[in-house]
Amino acid sequence: MASARPKTPSILKSLAGIRFIExxxxxxxxxxxxxxxxLHIVDTSYDSHRAQTLSLVQQHLNQHPQSQCVSIINTHLHSDHCGGNATLQSAFPQIKTYIPQASCEAVKNWDETQLSFIPTGQECSRFQFDQALQVGHQLTLAQRTWDILGAPGHDPDSVILYNAQDGLLISADALWQNGFGTIFPELIGESGFDEVSQTLDLIESLDVQLVLPGHGPAFSDLASSLHTARSRLDYLAQDPKRNAKHAAKVLLKFRLLDWQSIRLDDAQDWIVKTPLFSSIAKILGMSLDEIKKWAPRALIETGGARLSGDLLINQN
Ligand SMILES: [Zn+2]
Structure with a gap:
């Protein structure tokens, strides 16, 4: 199976001192x-795209020869946000890594269950951290001050960063232009719908001019995105099976983005071995045998994959 070639990044250059790389x-x-x-780097992408992450950093340093790579800031430790940490730490030994306070213990012990890599069947090279991001505190990066705000719901440990002076919000997976990240806590019997709602209320209370999200384009129409997010939340919260079905498709699609193509049997083996699918199956009243067949079919039905012979192939 071939790993995905990273897509060409789109770079927003219009903001002084901020480069948003989609x-x-x-x-x-x-x-x-x-x-x-x-240079401070917020989130470092997925492990298999680490070469592209490093090259984006090196390009920036080439354009700013006086510049030092000072820190990595992780909004949260899902594998698609911290997969480049280890590579950047070895390329720039002086770099300092900041992670949410709530995740420090898990990183110290490299507890891959607590860090979600085992439950989601995802990969992340081991890294160290230097400092905790404490909710309610501030962080100054290249002379710009950011409030560190808690943003539970998608991930209980996640923080978002708000720069009041220019109305900038780094929203991680708490808010995208058209939605938000999967509500993982609800899959394991913990509360997540209420926390998403509170996080959206918190974002609404800020004076935001531009949102820099964890996925998708930057956007300015906060009211419209909050409206979309709340409708989506209502839809999911009305029936937790909807959240579970969505999560199953997202988890499989995420891996398929990396694999690009894989034998259907191998994808089904991965589903059976990935602990979150057992939790999802329980919510859906399915056996593991049923969900391993259902999830690829559901992804194909929504156009996220196709079958060719015995191969499951990613489709955008
Ligand atoms: Zn996430």
């Missing part, structure tokens, strides 16, 4: 916060 759905977007001397 990557794709396998790899979360990168945000470079910089001045002449410093």
């Amino acid at each position: 990557r794709g759905w396998l790899s979360a977007n990168n945000i470079f916060i910089f001045n002449q001397d410093e």
